[in-house]
Amino acid sequence: MTTPSTMFAAVYHPGNDRLVLNKNYPLRDLKDNEILLKVAAAGVCHTDVGLLSGVTLDTRQYIVGHEASGIPVKLGAKVNGQTVQIGKLYSILTVDSCVHGLKGGPVLLNSLGIGRDGAYAEYIITTADTLVPVPEGVPVEVAAIASDAGVTAYHAVQHAAKVKRGDKVLIFGIGGLGHLAVQYAKHFGATVYACDFKPAARKLALELGATEAFDLIELTNKTAAGFTVDTTIDFISNNQTFNLAMAALRGNDVNFPSSPKCVLVGVSAENLVFSTLDIITSGVQIVGSTYGQRDDLVTVLDLFSKGTIRPHVHAEPLEHINRVIDELRAFEITGRKVVIPHLTV
Template sequence: MTTMLAAQYQPGEKKLALKDKHAVPSTGPGQVLLKVAACGVCHSDIMFIDSGVLPIPLVLGHEVSGHVVEIGEGVDPSIKKGGLYAVLAITPSAKSLNGMPALFDSPGASTDGGFAEYCLVRQDQLVAVPEGVSPELAAVGADAGINAYKFVVTSGQIDGTSKKTCLVIGVGGLGHQAVQVAAHFGATVYACDPKPEARELAKKLGAVEAFSPDELTAKIAEGFTVNVAIDFVARPATFETAKAALRGNNLSFPANPRLVVAGLTNEKLEFSTLDTLTYNLTIATPQYGSKQDLESILQLYAQGAITPVVSAHRLDEINTVLDELRSGTVLGRKVLLPPTAA
């Protein structure tokens, strides 16, 4: 039996177990085996670990890019051995499993994921990576990139067809890409983050101003307003701030201020119909992007229009990387490189 290095979640444990004799999976019908090139580390991984929501041992990692090394029966001939692909974590064929929502029907949530040397995926999860896009960027695109694109373009309706003003709250792994996407499509972008280094990054990436939370509160009291607010933190304080920043909009159509709740949280966020009706406010709570969204963000990477901030680490450094994410000190996105890709 062929084995590999993998970082496995164990229910009840806060650290992933490094297994150097984990079995390499074999392909079945419609499946493809990838040699993992890079795998992003996401706050969702921390949620899986710290909440104990996953009931079984599992190799985590849902932000995957890799090269095809084995093709199962019935796979479309357009998928070629050796090709570099990004993996859609969620597809239209995702199903509810073991009482969990369809959101969890993905590598690293229902099947072994990309914190390993090899990863087994369905053929419908593969998106070819354009020339000039590195495996590290392709991995980041598979979650942080696809969602930043969807939250800005589809949910926020910032698509270049009209001039918008946009507030990005939380300049993290997704937020720093959202700043760039919104600016690329012609929006005047503002950012808010408690960390000075994150605010400086936002300005380098296209924000005209970047505020601390206290600065933003004072600015709103002076009459500051935007058309679109994208809240990547999604806590009661940031949700209230986002609503406040949208209330100065004119009620005449088609002003339609939009609040996109983009952060992953289990905290309760409250609004009333006074918020939505009297301010003509739309509150969107989008899920994962589409295959077309992933293709679009990868093309923007290839063109150099969007440049994610990415740092690479060895797979065996996974627990250190997770602790850094928990501490809130990470700028941009972190990816893991397995030994065969390092």
């Protein structure tokens, strides 16, 4: 293949609250251990909203997009052609085994599409350890969201919350991750409840197997009347959802070490306030959950391919990326949106 020297890309410029669409972004040469992939699809995540809102205070300029699938079109000189196949579809892990934080900073702020060139482009460069083969029958847009939304929600349910049969689980935020978490928790045998201020999101949660879906006022009244759960998983993580989660967890009979769990996945600009005495006496464990492992992505893709988990995904052309991010800012998206280079709609 003749490698182009430039490509279309959506680029983060520090201080700009919109991505800059560059039709001639330079495509650098491959290193010996690297792979050039044609981007098949890239998911749009609330992390991108935070980035453009200045949450990370990043001073670097780079292509955004950390949730992607792609097809290898060129291999570096030291890449094993038996391990990575030209023309095959792969999901791309956001964090590889070589990523480290700069100057002691968080690893996730120096990862694919968050500090380094990502997938809002026609091509992406990565290494073999980030690539997981996609089973037959999984669409490119579903393969893309598996790499972050799929993995992050799975890790929160399976590893952080350790959801098991018979558990009562309350999930806050039925968006790109939350709608998958509802299905994972059901898959592991839990009774699932959902909370979201959007009627469309609550409707989706019920369609996906939630027993009940509440808005914030309904849940406040429900917990005041004695409603409790074993576990909460919060994809919003602001003071309102945290306090509602604690209210739903406090009423449980504590049987150590099987304590109620409050799992935090979402990122907000708010500082959560709680009493240590409250935490100790109620027995509630507050657990953070971030991303997942390669094996998690393999499992997620298998669940997607079998139809056990049904992602709700909508595709837009990459040229519409700023409009999609605006929709995400305004909480107008139900499920997950992806962007595809040169998609015609």
